[in-house]
Amino acid sequence: MVSRMFVGIFLICLSALLAFGGGQQEKQQTETGEKVVLTVWADSFFTPKWQGRQGPVLDAVWRDFEAKENVKLELQLVPYPDFQAKLLTALSAGNPPDVAIADQYWLASMVNTGGVEDIGAAWPQRDREDFFNWSVEGVMVEGKVYGIWYSTDARVLYFRKDILAEKGFMEPPKTWQELYGAAQKLNSTDQYGLGMVLSGEGGMCTLLIDYWSLDGGLVDSKGKPAFNSGANKEALTKIFEFDKMLYDEKLIPSDSVTYMSENDMNPRIFAGGYAMFFGGGWQIGNIQDNMNPQAAAQWDIHLRPQPAGGKPSSLAGGFDLNVFVSDPVKKDKAVKFIRHLSDPVNGAKFAAASRGLPVRKSVYQTDSFFSTDPYMIKYGQILPYAKTRPNSVIYPIISDSVMKAMGEYISGEKSIEQALSDAEKRVLTQQ
Amino acid sequence: MAVNKENVLRNIFTYFLFIAVVLAAFIPILWIIITSLKRTIDIFSYPPVIIPVRPAFENYLKIFKLAEMSRTFLNSIIVATSTTVSVILLSSLAAYGFSRFRFKEKGVLMLILLGTQMIPAVTNIIPLYITMLRLHLLDSLTALLLIYAALNIPFSVWILKSYLDSIPISIDEAAMIDGANRLYIIFRIIFPLCLPGIAAASLFVFIQCWNEFYLALVLTSTLKSRTIPLGLFTFQASYDIQWNLLSAASVVAMLPIILLFIILQESFVSGLTKGAFKG
Amino acid sequence: MIKRKGHLLFLLPALMAVLLLTLYPSLYAVFLSFTNKSLINPDYSLVGLKNYLELFSSGEFWSSLKVTIIYVVITIFFQLTAGFLLASVTEKSRFGRKLVRTVVLISWVIPEVIVALTFKWMFIGDKYGLVNAFLLQTGLVRESIKWLSRGNLTLLVAIGMTVWRGTAFSMIMQAAGLQSVPKELYEAVEIDGANNLQRTLFVTLPLISSTLLINLIIISIATFNVMSLVYAFSGGGPFRATEIISIYMYKSAFKFFRFGFASSISIVMFLLNILFTLTYIKITKREFIT
Secondary structure, three states: OHHHHHHHHHHHHHHHHHHHOOOOOOOOOOOOOOOEEEEEEEOHHHOOOOOOOHHHHHHHHHHHHHHHHOEEEEEEEOOHHHHHHHHHHHHHOOOOOOEEEEEHHHHHHHHHHOOOOOOHHHOOHHHHOOEOHHHHHOOEEOOEEOOEEEEEEEEEEEEEHHHHHHOOOOOOOOEHHHHHHHHHHHOEOOEEEEEOOOOHHHHHHHHHHHHHHOOOOOEOOOOOEOOOOHHHHHHHHHHHHHHHHHHHOOOOOHHHHHOOOHHHHHHHHHOOOEEEEEEEOOHHHHHHHHOOHHHHHOEEEEOOOEOOOOOOOEEEEEEEEEEOOOOHHHHHHHHHHHHHHOOHHHHHHHHHHHOOEOOEOOHHHHOOOOOOOHHHHHHHHHHHHEEOOOOOOOHHHHHHHHHHHHHHHHOOOOOHHHHHHHHHHHHHHHO | OOOOHHHHHHHHHHHHHHHHHHHHHHHHHHHHHHHHOOOHHHOOOOOOOOOOOOOOOHHHHHHHHOOOHHHHHHHHHHHHHHHHHHHHHHHHHHHHHHHHOOOOOHHHHHHHHHHHHHOOHHHHHHHHHHHHHHOOOOOOHHHHHHHHHHHHHHHHHHHHHHHHHOOOHHHHHHHHHOOOOHHHHHHHHHHHHOHHHHHHHHHHHHHHHHHOOHHHHHHOOOHHHOOHHHHHHHHEOOOOEOHHHHHHHHHHHHHHHHHHHHHHHHHHHHHOOOOOOOO | OOOOOOHHHHHHHHHHHHHHHHHHHHHHHHHHOOEOOEOOEOOOOEOOOHHHHHHHOOHHHHHHHHHHHHHHHHHHHHHHHHHHHHHHHHHHOOOOHHHHHHHHHHHHHOOHHHHHHHHHHHOOOOOOOHHHHHHHHOOOOOOOOOOOOOHHHHHHHHHHHHHHHHHHHHHHHHHHHHHOOOHHHHHHHHHOOOOHHHHHHHHHHHHOHHHHHHHHHHHHHHHHOOOHHHHHHHOOOOOOOOOOHHHHHHHHHHOOOOHHHHHHHHHHHHHHHHHHHHHHHHHHOOOOOO
């Protein structure tokens, strides 16, 4: 009787497995006239499945494409933290999706693994000119075009207008000197003068803005690390010292060394714990969603304060659309799909709903939202100053090493000289 | 038990400490449940909102209707149940073999079985990916079943063997004298006696399968084979974490196991005993 | 024990399943550890012991080893003790047994990701963190504690989180062990005038020592292999204060895609696991495989 129950359960499981447990389909060659199926990998934020504003917007956009081109889009949600590893694993096994919406700085590693399709031929030059320069360069590796930049974010200074005004600051700080002074005055028991990220990729992005402001370069023309010599090294030294000063004087919370992405600052931001912070474009969306409207409206943005002798600078991150399928029929549809997503109308719709930033210059002039929303207008002005992280295979190692060096210096473990030289060694051995 | 003032005081103190510890242990769980009922705007307010003014029950609807949780749930149940059943089947056979027979390789084999538990799970990810790819089993519940079974068999064999060791072999012998063949003995006689041990092993295996994340991450991609731990990531995206939905999904994810545990409660604990641990 | 023949039939299915799907990939991992295979480079070659040399000469390995040992030892100590205490108290009385077991079970069953994120959030280092808010409101501290920015505090919280999550297992194992102690023994000792503590030390513990040993071995291995719980909580920071060796391996494999190097780390982890286990067995001089 017990055994019978057991056998019963087993048979049910077996049939359930047979019904639901099937494995991957063989890659099929498409016949003309038959509906093309495209597999799309993306993290939920970029898909119709997102439980927020852009969900329904994207749903309409995707369905529109499916109807127009007689294509079925098979979406597969991938968890963001392991997305890059998953893509690379799939690529190296020859089993990638047809299309992916990937974080921009993964491109170099994907191209190196092989399998990313060159779509230059299908993307007219005329259209390319509508994009910011850096966004076109950002999808190119060794002269070939491997995708289309979909949406971007810019790293900027966020500040509370009301709090600054209370302490007599009518304008946000524009230089390091002013920043330091303002942070000191704004620091109180309830609130930190400044918030920033000091580790991980977010920390590197924060650092790079100052680094580029001082004309620093990470890799030389041969692809070797160049940060530990000459003017580059001086620039890094200045940045390290400034950040350490902020940390030691408690103008930024000591937690900052554990933050790896700007989002880590969100709980404190929403609770009113910062007067200013270095954040990303998308955070205005987070703020508007999570804070009450009056408080949210007090946040404003500006270019990051520059070091003495530096120039205006920002960093553009974001996601691009890549195609991996080589079958001509499918590839054609895939490219049409990514062009559909990133065309002036749809791209703008997505950006508006998700509070991302469009990469097309024209959108800032013509779109009703982006040409009138006060934040977006400012972003439109800041973006031309932005640069993107280099499309180099060793970039992740450099990023990790430099951040590690910064951590070692801030904690007092090593001198800048020692930390940077160790960082360079690490990059060279790990290549 | 000798009842005196000392004992009573000590008991009260123990109970008090005990209650305090349990309450403290419950706080994170409580926090998750509370968060699951918050609207987005309440999540980060300061002072922290302990009891949401307007509980957002719709979060639970959202995760099911709009975010594919029902399929993820079904997948997890299928994988966990089939793995548990297969593991129990194979392990009980093996446990019987280890318990009832004497052979010189026994020690070595048991050591090897236990040794496989010491290999960090992440080590095997790439070879397993390639194997499943070649077998066309990528992105299937079957692949998960196979691997989870292999991972859980050693521990189940160990539990069941210990349990079997405490069932006197005279029972087997008596049945054999009566002319029954071994398989019959196992399933009709020994098996029912082992129910507590089986309940214990089943619960462990089920929980392992339910929570396993990394192998599922690497080996599956589409909704048709996505399990709950991966499903939760729908709410933790690149640009935002939806804490309330994530918490709601976690609460839902816990329920089947709690249910299972309540059902198996009594038989469960006694399953690990039965002289299995005598020195 | 009966005849010797026929035993293979019973063992074979289980053994085959395990060996094929666990041993074979592990052997492949051993092979990988002698190569420089990287996910972002299709070509790779044998490099002999280079990975191991790099590993043993890197400061990161040794510091992560130190952190791991501290993390594991303290965690398993508390898990065992708490497990034992909870098991004893619930064994004596029906009161709250089901409740305790359920609460403890829930902590074991909640998906790792959300445990890590909840703890991370609860321990935010100023008044916005739940724990600090509580401490400040009740006046227990005057200034909020910087839980997550001081290395040793973060490690402490990580340990607490792991203990919170893992005690269930120990409690259940030991409840079972305790149940097998005959009550007559307790009564006999009571008559001789022993108090609670003596009874525990001299009667209970020796009798459940096999249970304790198995418990110890299993949670050692399990704690040693913990990865995503701590990674989601602290990312190994601040300044690698919580970078246990499994996180170090994970980063090598999935942030830098150096599979050859990561495999060498996992082989070392495997050897450490074996070392731990053998040490336990040696110390207690028990033969737990009969």
